[in-house]
Amino acid sequence: MIPVALGQMRRRPAAFAGLACALFLAIATVTLFGSLLAADVTAPASARRAATGPGVAVIAGAFGEIAVLVAFFVVVNALGFALRQQHRELALLRTIAATPRQTRRLVRAQVVVTALLVALPGWVVGGAAARRFLAELRRLGLAAPGVRVPGTPVPMLVALAVTLAVGLAASAVAARRISRIAPSAALTASSTEHGRTGAPRLLAGIGALVGGGLLLRLAATRPAEEMDKAGQAALLAAVVLLVAVALLGPLAVRFLVAVLGMPVRALAPGAGWLAHANLRGYARRLSSAVVPVALLVGLSGTMLIMTETAEHAARATATSVTSATDVWLRQAEVALLTCFAAVSTVNTLVAVTAERRREFALLRLAGAHPWQLMRMLAVEAALATAVGVLLGAVVAGAASAAFSTASTGSVAPSVPMAASWYIVAGAAALTVLTVLGTGLRVVRGPAVELVSGDRD
Incomplete structure (x- = not known):
């Protein structure tokens, strides 16, 4: 399914632009707040005690829980539209004997490929945003001068893994309708809208x-x-x-x-x-x-x-x-x-x-x-x-x-x-x-x- 997925993406890149943007935001967001948590965890205990206010970890958690939810909401929404824009092609695949499992594998492959393509820029932007955010926290006295974003790749890998997990879960929901209906009805369903x-x-x-x-x-x-x-x-x-x-x-x-x-x-x-x-x-x-x-x-x-x-x-x-x-x-x-x-x-x-x-x-x-x-x-x-x-x-x-x-x-x-x-x-x-x-x-x-x- 990987060659078919890549062919679809090369033929209609605009259909995946929104999904790529949403996955990029999700990876950058998780990298940002994961890096802040890593900075707090790896900081010396004396540096954490020297800061005033709630602390870097609390601020990252308070920001992150809402921002990550919103980012993943955007991912699910964008993936649904990426599928709708290629509904006709997926319906044609169903009419030429593509199984429901193959259709779902195709959608999963598209999510994985798109996430991997935007992972590097997402990591770069998320890491830069984490350093900028931490610098502002130090300026405001909410983080001690000794707190720094560590060079570990763990936050970036966690960001990619979490984003892939959410993207794959969203793909299972989004591809459910086209993969479950009968092949003879798939093409007709691609041009209609359910009223209920x-x-x-x-x-x-x-x-x-x-x-x-x-x-x-x-x-x-x-x-x-x-x-x-x-x-x-x-x-x-x-x-x-x-x-x-x-x-x-x-x-x-x-x-x-x-x-x-x-x-x-x-x-x-x-x-x-x-x-x-x-x-x-x-x-x-x-x-x-x-x-x-x-x-x-x-x-x-x-x-x-x-x-x-x-x-x-x-x-x-x-x-x-x-x-x-x-x-x-x-x-x-x-x-x-x-x-x-x-x-x-x-x-x-x-x-x-x-x-x-x-x-x-x-x-x-x-x-x-x-x-x-x-x-x-x-x-x-x-x-x-x-x-x-x-x-x-x-x-x-x-x-x-x-x-x-x-x-x-x-x-x-x-x-x-x-x-x-x-x-x-x-x-x-x-x-x-x-x-x-x-x-x-x-x-x-x-x-x-x-x-x-x-x-x-």
Whole structure:
């Protein structure tokens, strides 16, 4: 299967660009925080005692547990789209007697090859980021001058092993549908979308909602002196709730599009009607585009609101105002999570738009002008942004309310309005520009060749 996997990757490198980027981020992230843990473990005991604050290991663990979860969320999402973009080829392999086991081996081979290709740059970036991060911790007094990132390759090897394990587990889930259906139905299934949300996915989504609710309760019931624990529980709750959004997305999207689509159809009768019909008819595809936007808004919004609430609590209790060290740590975590969410948003939107090449070609053959398609895409992007921002804001509001209850005793957190609007504007700009930029490339070319499949 290795030669077939390499052939697929050489033929359609763009289909694996998002997966490569996601695996690169995962390897770099695990290398970064693994190197920080190794630095703390190998440091002399006197050096660890000389530092103030929680210590390098605690900071690395607090950052790492959330960042690694988000990075792996991005990997699973990117792998799903890599398979969707080659669904037609995998379906053809099934029709010419490829067994389900061979199909799964092909997908696993693609994951392994992609991970090995990005391992070296991931190690380099992760190691450089670890040294830079540790230098900032030393400057802030959170790490002793004698703490250094060791030269051992163990963190890099662990990063590769963990990323491969997660990638292979994700491949087993992602390849399940195409490998289990009958060969005669595989090719037809590659061009259709299921309208119903399966029972396992529905149960998993409900379980994630329950888990997120329990984490919110845990965060809200922490005493004020355990603000850091409340913050970590609230942030983890936001991640779990966003997983629930990903699992239950098609159900929520149908309702929100039905509500938001009515004014859009009134304002733009032509492009608005077509965009609304597309979004309602392909709720799962829209859900795939909405979830990264919700991830971007939900995580960055949660961190910003929690930071503002913590500063307000410190001023209200007349204790030491939040130090520059605390602010820097929270800003670093916001930047890291925003980077992951932005990469996931771009990868997903590019993949979702690019896979509609034949759909756009059919519309052109039916008489649609490319600029009409671009207007339709603009309306779709605006609706996807609105739905994603709304879902992300709900998650951020729930998580920050739980944190505010623990830190201030009030369910209403302190919201930095200017920064919040920047998040919304950034998410909207990223979504619209990515969709339109990909759309400009996708709608070009001879429509007849694109419909017949002679050109990708």
